[in-house]
Amino acid sequence: MDILLNPNIAYLLLVFGFLLTLLAIVTPGTGMLELGAAFCLLLAGYAVYNLTFSLWALILLVLSIIPFIIAIRHKRREVFLALSIALLITGSVFLFLDENGRAAVNPWLAVATSILVGGFTWFTTNKTLQASQSRPRHSLDALVGQTGEAKTRIHEDGSVQVAGELWSASSDSPIPVGSNIRVVERDGFVLKVEKVYPKA
Numbered sequence: 001m002d003i004l005l006n007p008n009i010a011y012l013l014l015v016f017g018f019l020l021t022l023l024a025i026v027t028p029g030t031g032m033l034e035l036g037a038a039f040c041l042l043l044a045g046y047a048v049y050n051l052t053f054s055l056w057a058l059i060l061l062v063l064s065i066i067p068f069i070i071a072i073r074h075k076r077r078e079v080f081l082a083l084s085i086a087l088l089i090t091g092s093v094f095l096f097l098d099e100n101g102r103a104a105v106n107p108w109l110a111v112a113t114s115i116l117v118g119g120f121t122w123f124t125t126n127k128t129l130q131a132s133q134s135r136p137r138h139s140l141d142a143l144v145g146q147t148g149e150a151k152t153r154i155h156e157d158g159s160v161q162v163a164g165e166l167w168s169a170s171s172d173s174p175i176p177v178g179s180n181i182r183v184v185e186r187d188g189f190v191l192k193v194e195k196v197y198p199k200a
Helices: 007-026 032-050 055-063 065-071 077-093 107-133
Strands: 147-150 159-162 165-170 180-187 190-195
Touching: 007 032, 007 065, 007 077, 007 107, 055 065, 055 077, 065 077, 077 107, 147 190, 159 180, 159 190
Parallel strands: 165 190
Antiparallel strands: 147 159, 147 180, 159 165, 180 190
């Protein structure tokens, strides 16, 4: 565990822990991001407990989450996102101190990591929020009446390919995989389908 007491290693763990935390806020429910964030922050917490650290820098790190949450809820998110990234970078760089009370993290490592993490967070968060807030390019109601193919056996659930995309589907009676189907109804993102029989 001695390697965790290296300020540079502890710094990287802390930065990536907070980065994964911010990404988990944007895309909740994945599980992997939350698990990775908890692991990194747990190891970084061990270093914080054993190394000399700056209380004001730790407060900046915690506060960086607030403007980030505001950014994902506010239309002018760029300002709050930039503030969150600035707090994250500043707090992490100056968190660990040497015996003279100065920042113990290698300045070149800090600069490189700040640029990479800042740029990645900015790009990923903006793209994720744009995708989640964008409207569908076509009306889902237009799917009703279209034909497609059963990709799995369909009854209470299953998958069909309609209009070049895979959809969850259900039917009143079992439909074998590979059958031609027609969409008769839509319930949210689930299509109710029926089997299309070849013409005699």
